[in-house]
Structures are given as structure tokens and as C-alpha cells.
Amino acid sequence: MQAAYIEQYGKEDNLTLGRQPIPEILDNQVLIKVHASAVNPVDWMVRNGVFKEHNVHTLPLILGWDAAGEIAQIGSAVTHFALGQAVYAYTSIVKQGAYAQYIAVDADLVASKPRTLNFEQSAAVPLAATTAWQALTKAGELNAGDKILIHNASGGVGMFAVQIAKALGAYVIGTASKASEPFVQSLGVDEFIDYQQHDFTEKVSELDFVLVAVGGDNIVERSLNVVKKEGYLISLLDKISDSLAKSHQVNYHRLWVTPDRDDLNAIAKLIDSGDVKVIIDSSYPLSDIKLAHQRSQSKRAKGKIVVRIPHDK
């Protein structure tokens, strides 16, 4: 099968487009014929070797852990899928990825794709939307009427977080640069803060929830000053010490997203009901995977970057 993979860690030039064997499935797995995948920042972090010392991956490594496609083969212990069923998945990041024509995935990670989306749009959802969902409903608890600040409302995760927070009935404040304001407004924020023009600590206070979907600038630490006591501060990247958060009486967690089919089902419902829309920043054929990585590394994407997987050869 065609796939994009690395044989050594490093820059995007290490991404090779070539042939790899179609994976063999285990009894508890399904084989997905992948029509689209997506790029998340973790893809190029893994490519750069972020987990190299932990020996979690085997080279050559196919990157990309979002998949949308059709069930092409079903393991003997799997009962709830049909051949040809349209599915999507956030697949295990310690295994081979989905920049490929086929991927073997544990069946309990796979869900029916949202009915109202095509494969490209569906591939944009799993990892980023699951992160937003787990941040707002599991790491923290966002309730109707709560006030939430979302740092980086314009990226893949932020796009979903803003809309999920609105669907949960929250008052949403989002940050991004001026150039991203129309995009973030279109997601339905109640307030927008241009982080290049304004210090958010002078604009907001006494918030119920802060989601930090960006790194740097001591944003996590500074956010402690705008969360009210017993409120939530969830970071997706940078860490602060638990004792510092405790001294502010804030519920702080550094979230690591985990694949979860129930979450994908909940997210598909929000999408099919029209509460959450999926916006594609850019779409690349698998052959342009290096460009797709460059776009993600620019940290300027508005919405999601998707990768189309051809099946004509």
C-alpha cells in the first residue's frame, strides 16, 4: 500500500512516500481503508523524535493518528461492524499511523463517522475534538452559565473547544491574533481577545474555566490569576507545579488526550445536530505530506489540516 513514513527522526524531508505492507489485523481489530487523515502538532513532534528516548515506536513509522474511511476487514472477535461501514477513529499513538491506504485499529476505538460529514471533514475531527471534549468534560467540568477563556481559539483543538463550550451553555472568550478574529467570531465566541494587542490578565477575571491550547509566554502560570477559586485550569502543553495551582485553590490538570470511542460518538452527535461545524484550514494529497507538515509547524492554521489518501494505485 502507499504510505508516508519516516525511517529516521528529523525534519519534514525525512517523510518518505513509498510502499509498506498492508497491516495484518488481530482478532480484536478492524482494517480501515483510509480515505483521509489529518495533521496534528503531535505528528511533527513525533517526527522530530519527541518520544525517541522512550522507544515507543518502531521505524519505519507511518505517522498520523486520525483516520476516516471504510471497514475493509473485520477481526474474528469483533461483532459490531459491517464491511464497507463508514467510520472514523483517533488511533493509538504508540502504533503505526494513518498516512496510509490501510490501518489496523482496535475495534473499540472505532466509531461510525458523523452522518453529515464526508471523509475529509470526518478525518479532521477525532484527535482535536476528543482533546477539546476531554478537557471540558473530563479533566475539568464545564457547566451551563460558566465563563471560559480558551487560549488559541483558532487552532484545531480551539475550534472544537469553542463550539463544544457553547453547546454546553457556557459564555466563551477566545484568544487569537487579529488575523484570526473573523474565524474565531464565526465559531460563536461571546468575546474575542487579540493576544498580540492585549494582556488577557487585564481583560478577564474570576473565570470558571481556562483552557490553554498553546504553549509559551507563561500563559498557564499567568492564567492562575484569572481563574476563580475552585475553578479549572487545563493545559494541553506547558506544565506548572501542582503546589502552585493549590496555592491559588485552582483545579489544575495537564491533560494527555486518550483515544475513546464513546467520546467520538458524543462528538458525532454534536456535529450531526449542527452544534459543531468542522472547518478545514487546508487539504493536501498524501503526496504533499511535507507541505501539510510545514503548514502545521507554521502554527498559523485556522481549523484543521487534512490529508487525502488516494486509492487509484
Ligand SMILES: NC(=O)c1ccc[n+]([C@@H]2O[C@H](COP(=O)([O-])OP(=O)(O)OC[C@H]3O[C@@H](n4cnc5c(N)ncnc54)[C@H](OP(=O)(O)O)[C@@H]3O)[C@@H](O)[C@H]2O)c1
Ligand atoms: N495534551 C494533549 O493531549 C494535546 C492534544 C492535542 C493538542 N495538543 C497541543 O495543543 C496545542 C494546540 O493544538 P492545535 O492542534 O489546536 O494547534 P494548531 O491547530 O496548530 O494551532 C494553530 C493556531 O494557534 C494559534 N496561536 C499561535 N500562537 C498563539 C498564542 N500565543 N495565543 C493564542 N493562539 C495562538 C494561531 O492563531 P494566530 O495565527 O491567530 O496566532 C493558529 O490559529 C498544540 O500545542 C498541541 O501540541 C495537546
